[in-house]
Amino acid sequence: MGLAPMAEKEEVEKRYTTLLKRERARQKQSASESASSEGRDEPEFTKITEAYRYILEYEDRKITEAFNQQEYGKYGGMAEKAQKVDHFWRYYKFHTLGAIALIALLIYGINSYIDHREHQKYLASLPPVDVHVSFFGTFMLPEGQKDQTAVNAALLSHFPEWQRVDSTITFVPQDDMNQMAYLQKAAVTLVTEKADVYIMDRSMLQYIGTQGVLMELDDKTDIIKGLDEKRLQKLTVTPGVLDETPGEEHIYAIDLSGSWLDKELPLLKMDLFAGVRVNSENPEKALQFIKTFASAIK
Known part of the structure; x- marks a missing residue:
């Protein structure tokens, strides 16, 4: 050149x-x-x-x-190996991270599926539920208590002829500012779950009791006879969209404060108003449940 x-x-x-x-x-x-x-x-x-x-x-x-x-x-x-690793990581970093994330999701999905299957097998091995109790309102498990095992045991202890009582808790605060999101969850739960007995605080009694979800107790004399009038919770169901005529006032719940249930139930609570779901799968046992605790406060 x-x-x-x-x-x-x-x-x-x-x-x-x-x-x-x-x-x-x-x-x-x-x-x-x-x-x-x-x-x-x-x-x-x-x-x-x-x-x-x-x-x-x-x-x-x-x-x-x-x-x-x-x-x-x-x-x-x-140095040569370090260079190869660095080059690989530089060019295939996102591919590698994506593969790791995919593997993690697969492992999580498989474990969740296995856990679900094992839980279903466990539930299938249990005796049938005599009564399903659903708590709505300011109800919380005590600190250190992870599930409703103790709650279910306390409820079942008053019914020796029964084999199993199940329960769920839907927490809804009474503070209006924080209540809306919880009420949406409560509304979905009311539609989807198959409860027999509802135990509510005063705020949720007004919310649930006026929607036509609860059974009328006016003619259940074996339950209401002898109870103080203040314990009989009378409500008027809100009329539907096509029915503008207000409903009549009926007894839909019983105040169980001061009963065995109030004293022995291992839950943080404020009020105890109990009612029966109108389309309960176990209506007789649901009424027996309320009668058992109401009879102790007559």
């Missing part, structure tokens, strides 16, 4: 650009000459191009080696 040894990369590029222009000019000139003269200097320029590419590749290798020495020289004999 006609350059001094160890010439700078910029000089090499300028020199090659000059030679390239000359070669193009020569090719244009040769186009007007005889065919015997075509390509007379092509082998020489081909060698120049090869030399130019070799010099550029050499310069690139020097830059790469300097970078690798700076980045991975601290690893000594492990």
